[in-house]
Amino acid sequence: MNGSARIRVIQVALMTAIALFGDAMLFIVLPLYYDQFGLTALWQIGLLLSINRLIRLPLNPLVAWFYRRFSLRTGLLIAMILASITTFSYGVFPIFWVLFIARMLWGVAWSLLRMGGFLTIIEVSSDENRGKHVGMYNGLWGIGGLVGMLAGGLLADQMSIMPITTVFALCAAACIPVVWRVIPNVLITNNDSKQAVTNEKFSFTPYHTIVLLTSLGMGFLIMGLFASTLSPLIETYYIEELTVLGVVIGAATVAGVLQAVRWSWDPFVAPLVGKWMDRLEHSHYLLFVPLSGGAIVFFLIGWTSELYLLLLLLVLFQLISTFFSTTVDTIATEAASKTDRVKFMMWHTIMVDTGAAVGPLLSYLLLSTFDGSLSIVYFIASVIFLAYTCVWAYAAKKIKTERT
Numbered sequence: 001m002n003g004s005a006r007i008r009v010i011q012v013a014l015m016t017a018i019a020l021f022g023d024a025m026l027f028i029v030l031p032l033y034y035d036q037f038g039l040t041a042l043w044q045i046g047l048l049l050s051i052n053r054l055i056r057l058p059l060n061p062l063v064a065w066f067y068r069r070f071s072l073r074t075g076l077l078i079a080m081i082l083a084s085i086t087t088f089s090y091g092v093f094p095i096f097w098v099l100f101i102a103r104m105l106w107g108v109a110w111s112l113l114r115m116g117g118f119l120t121i122i123e124v125s126s127d128e129n130r131g132k133h134v135g136m137y138n139g140l141w142g143i144g145g146l147v148g149m150l151a152g153g154l155l156a157d158q159m160s161i162m163p164i165t166t167v168f169a170l171c172a173a174a175c176i177p178v179v180w181r182v183i184p185n186v187l188i189t190n191n192d193s194k195q196a197v198t199n200e201k202f203s204f205t206p207y208h209t210i211v212l213l214t215s216l217g218m219g220f221l222i223m224g225l226f227a228s229t230l231s232p233l234i235e236t237y238y239i240e241e242l243t244v245l246g247v248v249i250g251a252a253t254v255a256g257v258l259q260a261v262r263w264s265w266d267p268f269v270a271p272l273v274g275k276w277m278d279r280l281e282h283s284h285y286l287l288f289v290p291l292s293g294g295a296i297v298f299f300l301i302g303w304t305s306e307l308y309l310l311l312l313l314l315v316l317f318q319l320i321s322t323f324f325s326t327t328v329d330t331i332a333t334e335a336a337s338k339t340d341r342v343k344f345m346m347w348h349t350i351m352v353d354t355g356a357a358v359g360p361l362l363s364y365l366l367l368s369t370f371d372g373s374l375s376i377v378y379f380i381a382s383v384i385f386l387a388y389t390c391v392w393a394y395a396a397k398k399i400k401t402e403r404t
Helices: 003-019 021-029 042-054 056-069 072-092 096-124 130-156 161-174 176-182 193-200 206-237 251-279 283-303 307-337 341-369 374-403
Strands: 242-244 247-249
Touching (some): 021 042, 021 072, 021 130, 021 251, 042 096, 042 341, 056 072, 056 096, 072 096, 072 161, 096 341, 130 251, 206 251, 206 307, 251 283, 283 374, 307 341
């Protein structure tokens, strides 16, 4: 792997991780301590966890336009400034409409970060190392989820929200001069004449459509439904809080630890999954592992009533999540490398954001409809995983037939 390419990916991934602290903390803390944020209804929780994704849907084409005309450094500077301001506001303005605006601004920041990261990977990668770069990028920015969810969940069980969000905001603010110093002030562009011809004829093939629909499912199932319902799911079975050495171990702490488990192994497991994909002639075959595994595990989560079995299943699904996100992102970047890079990755991020936005909103609407039954939510999610497995089985058979 080219050294300078590796450094570029690491730099962007770490900036993304630090910006993510506040958002990751909210997914653990907000469903349990929503009164500290000035909220009074479940739908407000779902909307605040969704609006940052919803706002990105019309924004992603603008972000794609932005990166055609402005440098990666400019995009990351704007993103880190917004991340600092919005994270700080979570703790000091416990008013729904203020938090609503802050979450929309965070959506702008994340669009700049995510699109910048993907375009960096496509720019510096080849077919031989693209999967490894995607895995490394996902693993490193996932550290932000580890810190935000683990530290945020643990601290929220001990103190009020404001000190936590203030510290996270200061971390993002401290990165602003670092971005200026280490991120190159260059445009990310399509490189060759063949690519330029492809850009003029950009259109969706059936394969592109399946890839993008899978991006939608990944966002919905992992970043939306699972992330937003993890805390209340644990709270349902975690009846009594424990105190260890004066530290309260509540549902928020347990949920933070479970999410942190995934983010802690992602820097190691995700690049390994990417390497496997680089070596496979048909890299999409690896998708069957998380798709079929997710269907089984989500069904068992909806069925079980034992806390320890639930925790085991949740850890197993975290491993499945790593496989799923890495395989989908790698397949998307492979597809993008053969067409208009910016335009295809714009659509990939739009579909992921759509799923991630609809996930919390639909989950909490279902909870309100079915008297808080999380089992119904996870049974439905299991069926969705199964449907994707069938779609890719059909697609894989068709691709194999076309190549023989």
